[in-house]
Structure formats: C-alpha cells, structure tokens
Amino acid sequence: MDGFKKFLFRGNLVDLAVAVVVGAAFSALITAFVNSFIGPLIALIGGKPDFTDLRFKINGTVFPYGQFLTALISFLITAAVVYFFVVLPMAKLLQRITRKEEASxxxxxxxxxxxxxxxxxxxxxxxxxxxxx
Known part of the structure; x- marks a missing residue:
C-alpha cells in the first residue's frame, strides 16, 4: 500500500493529470471555435459543413461515408486552426525570446x-x- 501511495503522489503523475485536464479544456475550446466560426464560414462558401446524411447502400448494408467526410473536414480544420493560431505564434514568440538572450x-x-x-x-x-x- 505504501508503494501505491508513493506512485499516486509522484510529481510526474500530478503533472500528467494536470496536462490531461488542460488538454481536454483546450480541445473543447478549439472545437467550439471551429463549430462557431469556421463551420458556418464553410457553410457560407460551400453550402453546408455537415455531410453526415451522405451514404450509399449495397445489398441492404448502409455505408455512411458522410460521417467520415465530416470528421475528416473537422479534423483538418481543427489542425489548421491549432497550427495557425497556437503553434505558429508560440514558435515566433519563442524565437524572439531566444534571440534577445545574449551569450554568456x-x-x-x-x-x-x-x-x-x-x-x-x-x-x-x-x-x-x-x-x-
């Protein structure tokens, strides 16, 4: 029981738990941004952002390929939003900070x-x- 208690209170486990919680909250934020702004923008340009109704049938078996298309488009848009609004600005900020540091x-x-x-x-x-x- 003592080993289990040490395992639970190790710093790495707590850091990991905090990272998972913050990551889930960040994921919800990005999803809300995509659904609130990017999806309607695509609907404005291309008609509709939701393709879940697209399907075909072979011998009575339904293949809802529209669900896959919707998930794929959502993934690509989410990845682009994260890259251009989070990764790229952070990389530029870190580059600017390290450039200002002088060699000692x-x-x-x-x-x-x-x-x-x-x-x-x-x-x-x-x-x-x-x-x-």
Whole structure:
C-alpha cells in the first residue's frame, strides 16, 4: 500500500493529470471555435459543413461515408486552426525570446568547453585564453 501511495503522489503523475485536464479544456475550446466560426464560414462558401446524411447502400448494408467526410473536414480544420493560431505564434514568440538572450559563454579554443566570456583561463584545461568581447 505504501508503494501505491508513493506512485499516486509522484510529481510526474500530478503533472500528467494536470496536462490531461488542460488538454481536454483546450480541445473543447478549439472545437467550439471551429463549430462557431469556421463551420458556418464553410457553410457560407460551400453550402453546408455537415455531410453526415451522405451514404450509399449495397445489398441492404448502409455505408455512411458522410460521417467520415465530416470528421475528416473537422479534423483538418481543427489542425489548421491549432497550427495557425497556437503553434505558429508560440514558435515566433519563442524565437524572439531566444534571440534577445545574449551569450554568456564561449568555447575554449583548446578544449572546446564552454567558459564565461570574461574568463582569461579555461576552468577545464587551464589554458590561457583571450577574453571574448
């Protein structure tokens, strides 16, 4: 029982649970955005965004391929919305943040270890080096 208690209260498990809950809430948000704005926009342009009524019949067996088409279109639209409104802006933000960070170390010309810019001697190989400016 003690091992089970340790398992439940490990940090990784709690982080994973929080990620699942936030992911589910984010998924609901994206789905609501697609259904509220993107779907009606497609209906305005192409007629209707819902193809669930499309089906064909062979020997009495119904194949509702419209459900698949609707799910496929919904997936592609959702993926595009997530990419253009979440992934791309975050990538640009991270790129801007990392570009602003200045280097605080440079490689030692003798052993290639990272040493502070103002260092006159490498702390790893003890060779004298010129301070980087």
């Amino acid at each position: 170390e440079h490689p030692c010309p003798h052993c290639l270890s990272e040493i502070p810019l103002a260092a006159t001697r490498c702390r790893f190989c003890t060779s004298e080096v010129e301070p980087a400016s």
